[in-house]
Each structure stands twice: as C-alpha cells, then as structure tokens.
Amino acid sequence: MLFDRRLLQHFDWILLVLLIVIATISVVNLYSATYAIKDAGGSQIFARQIYWFLIGFAVLLLMTTFDYHLLERLAYSAYVVSLALLVTVLLVGKVTSGSQRWLSLGGISFQVSEIAKIVIVLTLAKYFSERGADAEARLRDLWQPLLLMAIPCILIVKEPDLGTALVLVVVSFTIILFTKVNWKSLLILALPSLAAAPFIWFSLKAYQQRRILTFLRPEMDPLGAGYHINQSKIAIGSGLFWGKGFLKGTQTRLHFLPEQHTDFAFSVLAEEWGFVGAVFLLLLYLLLILWGIAIATSSKDRFGSIVAVGVVAIVFWQLVINVCMATGLLPVVGIPLVLFSYGGSSLISTMAGMGILMNISMRRFMFQ
C-alpha cells in the first residue's frame, strides 16, 4: 500500500506533542528519582528509559503505517496468541520477587500481560462492532464478552499480577458499558457483583487481604503497605504549592519512598514540583484523554470508535488507580503510572496503543 498523502495532512500532531511533553517530564522526573543511586545503577535506569521511549515512539509511528482495519481482521488471532503467551509465561516464565510475569525471547524480556491489555481492547471492539443495534442489549447477551475478558484475567491473576488483572477488568467493563448494556441491565449486573464480593474476598491470598485491610487502617501494618502509603503522602504533601525544587526532594533522596521510580513516580514529581507540577501533569493527561474521546467521536466506524475508547480507558484507569494509590485514596496495588513510570513493557505497549489511536485519528476522513 502506498502511503496516501492525505494521511500526512491528517497526521495528529496534537497527540504526538502531548506524548512528547509527558515523556520529557517523565524522563526528567526519573533522573531525579534515581539521582541518589546514580552510582549504583541509577544512571542505567535513566538511560534505559530514554531508550525505551525512543523505541516506543518508533512503535507508535509503525502502528500508523497500515489501515487499522487490518487489526480488526487480526483481532481474534491476536487474542488466541496472547492467551498462548500467557499460558507459556505460567509454565516457563521468569520469576521475580515471587511472581511469574516475564517471558524471555532472544535476550529480551517482556511482560505478556501488558500486551494482553491492548489485545483485549481489539478483541472486544471486534466482537461488539460485529453485533448490531446497541443500547437494547440484555444481560444474557453479555456472557460471551465476559468470557473473553475472564480467560486472560484468570491467567494473569495466576501469575500473580493482581494490578494488571484489575486494569483488564475495568477497561473491559468500560467498553461493555460504552457499547452494549442499557442502564437497567447494568444495575442487574452490579447487584450480583456486590453479592459476590465476600467470595472474592475469601479467594484472595492472605497478603492481598492484608493490603486492603492495611489501606482501611494503615496503623495495622506499620512496616509494610501502611508505611508506603504514609511515606508517599508525606512526600506529596510536603511539596506544598511550588514544590521543593528539582533534585531537592528529601523523601526521594533519602529513599523513604518505596519503588520511587516505578509505582511512586508521581509522588516524586509532586514532592519536587508541588501542587503546580502535579496538577500540570494531570492536565496533560486530561488533554490526552479528552483528545482520545474526540478521536472516538469522529471515527467513521464502530470498530475504530470502540478501540479508541478502549485505549483511552487503559490510560485513564491506570492513571487514576496509580494517583489514587500514591495519594492514599486506594490500597497499594502495584500499578505503574502509565507513560510515566519506569518500565519497558508497559511503556512500549502503551505507545503501541497510542499508535493505534493515531491511526484511527488519521483515517477519520477516509472513505472506505
């Protein structure tokens, strides 16, 4: 397929610029987060993240080179492949600190569950775009999409990676709500989930239950999660309006913050750049999300529209869960701040999602 000149005209510069700004802030913030340990591997972390961002942008551009309807044709195959990969991870995956999440291929390790997030969006989008009228769907029509969501979810819970499974569930539900269910069915769906809550509670592992209890009463676990939440709140709060300044965050430098370059990257930013910096970053994400919704609105077909909503949901939910965790509004679930925290797999798969979003945006004026 020759590259259509109209595509270049419609290239989504706004999306690209937003991403570049977020990436830059992320890298600057990571430099500070790892500054105290820069002689003990910190500078490597910093360099690697830059490298991943470059790969991420390359992947993003790559994702715009073909018509996204190709993804619609490939969606179910991709789903099957991702399930196979998830099973493989459980069988032969690399174990790090008690969970089995990584798969090594030719010297490169990646987290399969990150790919699963994008794939489930494509799969559900294909499923719902093939079904007819919306809004009138009833509950019993929902078992198929719920099953599509449940299988990878269970595999990811097994790793165990509760955080990613949670993201998968909320993203899938967002898509289902958006496309199919009428509000009454939604209510009917919500009631059994509430009834199931006690069962879910008892199926959780002891340490998972403890995290939730700790969240409700931080003084219960002064050495584990309670400590993390507390230190994160001190970091954010002590930033005040203008922040302590770049590289001046004491919480960060003295390493009081746990996992400050991954799960608590937002706390580092809020400590050093204060309310102004934290709100500025949130505004950037807000713009990104609103822009994504605009792309969904302007898309010319159901598939594109649903995929756009799904990708936006991935960003939105991970952002909300992470920021709520750092500010003590949610238990510590170990979800990194999307596009911002250190970590290659998550970054590259998110950038792939952004590429798909851009793809949809560029082709919104095309006629099939």
Place this chain on the structure above:
Amino acid sequence: MRSSGFDPVSVEVFNRRLRILTLCVFAVFAVLVLRLWFLQILNGPSYRVQSENNRIQLQDIPPFRGMIFDRRGELLVDNRPSYNLYIIPEQIQDQKQLLKSLNLLIGLEPQSVRDKLGKESHKYPFKPVLIKKNVSRNELAIVETNLFNLPGVMVQVKPQRYYIFGSFASHLIGYLGEISEHQLGKEKYKDNRPGDLIGKSGVEGEWQRSLHGFRGGAQVEVDAAGRKLRVVSRKRPLPGMNVWLTIDKDLQITAENALKGKKGAIVAMNPKDGEILALASSPAYDPNWFIVGMDRTQWAEIMRSKDSPLQNRPISGQYPPGSVFKIAVALAGLEEGVVDPEEEIFCTGQFRVGNHTYRCWKKYGHGKVAFHRALVESCDVYFYKLGKQLGVDTIARYARMLGLGKRAEFELGSEKAGLIPTRRWKLKRWGVPWQTGETVSMAIGQSFVLVTPMQMVRMISGIFNGGHLYQPKVIKWVGKDGNKIYQFTPTLMDRINAKPENMELIKDALLGVVNERRGTGGRARVKGLTVAGKTGTAQVITLEKEEEFEQKSDIPVEFRDHAWFVAIAPAEDPSLALAILIEHGGHGGSGAAPIAKEMFKTYFKK
C-alpha cells in the same frame, strides 16, 4: 467492510455515551485535584514538617529462633547474643584515620573495610554497613571504650544460633545456612529476608517455619544524620516454636563416644512406639561452623572428605547386613516349613555349589548343628543350605516383610532404601539371570543385599514387640508456652505376619546369641538384664582374599569387614532396641557388641 459505517441511531447513542464519559472523566480529575489540594495546600505545612524533622526509617527486628531440647527438657540448641560491627558511611569524618584506628585497635584490614564500604555507601549513605560479624568480647570492650574516637562506628547485638554441645546429634539437628535466591520466593520462607540463616537439613530444616517465628520491626524516627530519636511504632517479633526431641541426651552421648575415631552409625529406638532415642553418625560435624562462617577451603574440605561427615549414616548409609540377615532367612525357613527345628546338619566348614566352595566363618566347621545353635553360633553352612532350598525370591519376600530394603519412612527424610535383590531385579538391572551361588551368599547377607541401620533396628524391634513395624520419629512435641502444635503419636506402618511359635523360636535363638556359652554376642551381656541380639560381619572383600594376608591386622583398614550388632532388652518386655554398625570394625561380636553393652548400661543405669 461488514461492520463499518454507522446507522444514525447508533451514532446518536454513541455520541451521547461519549458525552457522559467525558463528564465522568472531568469528575474524576476534579476529585484527584481536590485530593492534591487537600494534601499539598491544606495539610501541606504539617507534611512538610514531617518530611524535614521526622525522618522515619524501618528497622528490622528478627525473631528469636525456637530452642531445641532433648526428651527430658535438657537444652541442646539455644541462641546467644552476637556483636556485629557496623559503619554508617554518612557519619565518617575522616575515613583514612578511621581505618587506621580500627586496624590498630582490633586488627581490621583497611582494604577489606574499604571494599565493604565502597559497594553500599553510595546507595544509602545513612544505612549501616556490616563490617565484621561476631566481634569477640575483648574486641567489643576495646571498640566500646574508644567509640567517641570512632565517628561512624556502631555495634549492634543480634541473636545467633548456638549449638551448646557442638557436634552433638548434628546429623539429626541439622545446620543453618544463608537463604538462597530460589528459596526466597517460596511460601515456606515468606517471613525470611535476604541474608537470613535458615535450616538447611535435619530438624532445623524440616521445622524451619515453626522454629523461625515471625519477624517484627519498628518505625524509627531518625534525624538528618541518621541518629535514632524515638520509636514511632513497633511490631514485636514473635519467637519461634520450641522443639522437643525424642532423643535421650545421655544415651546419645554414650553412642557418640563409642563412635569416636571410628566411622559408623548407631540407632536406638523405643521398640514399642518407634521413638528414636539416639541417632549417631560418625564422623560428625559441628553445626556452629556454619554459623560463624567457614572459609572456602574449610567448606571444600568437608565436602570433599571421603569420610563424608555430612552423611547421616543411620538412614542413608547402605551396608551389606552380613549374618544379621540370617534372622530373615531363618524366619522364611520356619514359615515356609522348610526347616525342622530339630533336624541337624553337619557343618564341615565348607559348602559346595557347582564347582565353587563356600566357606563357613569357622574354618573347621561347627560339626552337628540344628536350627537354634545355627543361629546362636551363626553357622554359615546351615544357612547356605537353607538359603539354597528357599531360593532368592522367597528370602526376598520375608526380608521385605521385616522392613529390609525399603524406606522406614523416617520422619526427617533423606533416607536411602537399601536393596533386597530378586530374580526379576537381577535380570532387569544386569541383564543376566540369577545364579544359585548368589542365593547362597545372599543367605548370609552378602551378594547384593544392602540395608540401613534404621531398617535393622526396626526389624529387631518388630520381632520382639509382637510384629509391629513403626515409623521412626524424632519429634516429641513442638510448641511454646504450653501450647502444642505437634505431639508425637506412634504410627504403625507394617506388620510381620508370622506364626507366634516361629517368632518364639527366633527370639529364643537371639537370646542365645548373647547368653549362651558359644553365642557370638556374649560381649553384650549385661548383669540383671535379658539382652537378645544378633551379630553380623559384613565382608568388604571375600574370605579367600582376606586369607592372603598373614594376620588380620595386616589387612588395610578399607578392606576390613563391617561389624554389625542388633540388640534389644529386656527381651520379655522390650524398651530399648539398638542397631550398631562400625565400618571396617571387624567382627560384629568384638567390634560392635561391646558398644551395645555400654548403651544398655547407660539406659538402664546398670
């Protein structure tokens, strides 16, 4: 495309939902910004104070490891304070001067200290770096009195495992070692941290989780220099459970003393329930070595040594049983009706099968012998003949019924099974059929037969306790402050199905071994106690080869026979069964039986 294109209705629905979605997004962002405002503006100043003054660090408080006692409550394994020397990099004023002082005061090599500091100090300059473990009391006194001159130096006390009696029951108790990367992820070690010492073998390994307890910790407020100001909150560590062994300390010491300078194994068991009263293996090791830390050469020496001090011989040493095996052959003969106890045969000292002559240990023969005397005086020719009549598979069946050649399911594991050969096994393993000659030497416990001392003590117990084969156990109870989480109960594994009158004949003969004039086990006789037993002399090389040497003492040690003795007392109501094996100890009657006497004297206080 099949699905592309919208009908106007769904465009309307979609757009309505997208608007709702947008509203939701705004609402959530508003909540986030409000939360930030609450934390950073409303409560910001108080958090700022906390971050500047109250620097709260986590301190790890490892729990006390549970203690280990003998059956009477005598303390065997304890913890004692160990003083470790740390340096806090941030507080060093003049590193060169400090290293020089430490070298002068307690002889620390400046380069090694520099190496240790180098790695960690950049990362967390406020975190103490361990410089020397186990500072002696002397060094401690010197350091403490000069502490004001050594800014950055700190001494901390930590509990350290202490094996009070050194190598006492070391194979049973086990040893500790640093937790491995692989173990860290496992459920069993979920309360452990990198660097922890965990049980690697024996009771320490098997009961690791109960012995460990639960670690505690504290949030400690420190100032900018890392000095402790106060404890903000604390979780107390929960000490581990204590373990009471079934071991009798005095009996164990007697056994270990008897094995000093020798290689061998002793098991003492309560025949009525399977409680192990002593379990000794020689050579032994001192588990304290693993705690204090060995250097590489010391460790390599232990691992390489052909005496294999880490091997727990009573359960993993496999030896030919020698004449003790005649008990199994005798029972087979009686039960199968092949033996008439009264019938005499004539022992010339030789027995021919084909063109090979098998020799009796008594060169010129026993003359006329019947069943009882054959067992008492351990006549080889009698059993050659009997064995040949029975055949390999029948003998094997009875040997296995007596618990030989299979694991006794010892509580702590790491057991070897031994071997009772059969025709099928020979063909499968070696690809050649079984030879009659092999049956003949099997009948006196040679050829392929291999047993462990644990199997032997179970066999003699079973014969005298009415045919019960119990699982050997070493844990009496586990618990703390009167709470028991485990309590010993006997487990019956197997039964010896034999006619009582046949068992009586064997018991009589085993009493004769010790108490009759020509019995081979006379040296185990104890005044006022009815001891029964059986000697065994397991050949390492053939009798013919042995006779190439002028005198017994000319035979190189590694070619000398293994000495066996299994014994039980009092025969009428047994309470102590023994299996003794001395590698290259010569005759069972002279090499092992006297040890049984010592053991009985200790246990029955005679």
